Amino acid sequence: MLRLRRAKSVKGSLRVPSDKSISHRAVILSSLANGESYVREWLSSADTKATLNILRALGTKIVRKGKDLKVYGRDYLFSEPPDVLDAKNSGTTARLMLGVLSTQPFFSLVTGDKSLRRRPMLRVVEPLREMGAFLDGRERGNRLPVCVRGGKIRGISFFNRKASAQVKSSLLLAGLRAEGYTEVVEPLLSRDHTERMLRAFGVKLHQMEGKDGHVIKVEGGQSLKSTEIFCPADPSSASFFVALAALLDGSELLLKDVLVNPTRDGFFRKLQEMGADVRYENLREISGEPVADVYVRHRGRLRGVEVKPEEVPSMIDELPVLAVAMALSEGSSRVRGAEELRVKESDRIRAVVEGLRAMGVSVEEFEDGFELEGVETLKGAKVKTYGDHRIAMAFSVAGLLAEGETLIDDPSCVAVSYPDFYKDLDYILIR
Numbered sequence: 001m002l003r004l005r006r007a008k009s010v011k012g013s014l015r016v017p018s019d020k021s022i023s024h025r026a027v028i029l030s031s032l033a034n035g036e037s038y039v040r041e042w043l044s045s046a047d048t049k050a051t052l053n054i055l056r057a058l059g060t061k062i063v064r065k066g067k068d069l070k071v072y073g074r075d076y077l078f079s080e081p082p083d084v085l086d087a088k089n090s091g092t093t094a095r096l097m098l099g100v101l102s103t104q105p106f107f108s109l110v111t112g113d114k115s116l117r118r119r120p121m122l123r124v125v126e127p128l129r130e131m132g133a134f135l136d137g138r139e140r141g142n143r144l145p146v147c148v149r150g151g152k153i154r155g156i157s158f159f160n161r162k163a164s165a166q167v168k169s170s171l172l173l174a175g176l177r178a179e180g181y182t183e184v185v186e187p188l189l190s191r192d193h194t195e196r197m198l199r200a201f202g203v204k205l206h207q208m209e210g211k212d213g214h215v216i217k218v219e220g221g222q223s224l225k226s227t228e229i230f231c232p233a234d235p236s237s238a239s240f241f242v243a244l245a246a247l248l249d250g251s252e253l254l255l256k257d258v259l260v261n262p263t264r265d266g267f268f269r270k271l272q273e274m275g276a277d278v279r280y281e282n283l284r285e286i287s288g289e290p291v292a293d294v295y296v297r298h299r300g301r302l303r304g305v306e307v308k309p310e311e312v313p314s315m316i317d318e319l320p321v322l323a324v325a326m327a328l329s330e331g332s333s334r335v336r337g338a339e340e341l342r343v344k345e346s347d348r349i350r351a352v353v354e355g356l357r358a359m360g361v362s363v364e365e366f367e368d369g370f371e372l373e374g375v376e377t378l379k380g381a382k383v384k385t386y387g388d389h390r391i392a393m394a395f396s397v398a399g400l401l402a403e404g405e406t407l408i409d410d411p412s413c414v415a416v417s418y419p420d421f422y423k424d425l426d427y428i429l430i431r
């Protein structure tokens, strides 16, 4: 249990830990490559360690030295794991690895913690079956544990209606060992780190705009050439500090080396639309990804805003903290087309609505989002995190903005993406 009170302001500069999505992909793609690859500034958190441990269980030698990894790539030749593979709390680990395992001619079984075992897997299991791999699991393959026997597979064309980067990535990684072409069509572009990083590993991808959306296509049989990948700071982790600085009087922060890929920076752009002073400085490219130092300063109350369905993918993981910013803005705000939030680490629509109501906000809940009326001040309350790291961090931000005391029931779950969150918070907080 963590107790929080209103802070005076936040000040200073901070380099938040590296991007979780990129850190997963860096260690997976290095393992798939031919030869030795280096990963710099790798995020070490509960989720990314689950990926690393699974790759080790499949026979990959990975040497860790501080924040750097040296990975001895297996060129897609793994060995049958001696035990169950545990993805813990990580959807990215489970879904990307199911794609990789579908290329392997041996038996493997993937499981996860209680939260992950409740999350849908059919979204990858069905297309991987269509490619010719054998997969089965609880509820006809929709829930972990899911077992795989892969091997000879063929390319397919897949329509990514849910705009899931995990599904797209899983199929592209399987597609690299499939016969023919594997194609993913996206009406709304999901995060494109897999595509960018595959290019850094020398893979040729074809990209075009089709009548049903963006098309990404890969030919099977290509090898990944070993390389060196630098991981930038995670915009999702930075979002909590950016929100605090935008909402607390007298605050000013510089978040260094932040990934500002347009498929990820929707939250920063939405805050600007709400009237916040958020700017990108020193814009540059690192390992094929756009990176900037994000400057943010408080300049008065924000305005309520709407998030449209097509804007959701670029800010999907930031919607809980955006909801907190909306709650303190002038007028009403709404989010629609975000039904995917119901199947994240927790039902994030429910958790956000419940938490904000406890803090005195009037919120209407929809199946695919919420609508709320902004308040001048939040009231401290007891908040349930449901073991979800982003709910814990979003409501810690709310607690630092609220009158009275806020209690966070399970702060330790932040270790999933940001083990030192409370330490870094202390570093920039003026009480």
Ligand code: S3P
Residues within 6 Å of the ligand: 020, 021, 022, 024, 091, 092, 163, 164, 165, 166, 167, 169, 191, 316, 317, 340
């Ligand atoms: C992720 C993709 C998104 C995101 C998750 C990480 C990834 O999930 O919410 O936190 O690394 O590919 P979906 O693919 O389910 O949209």
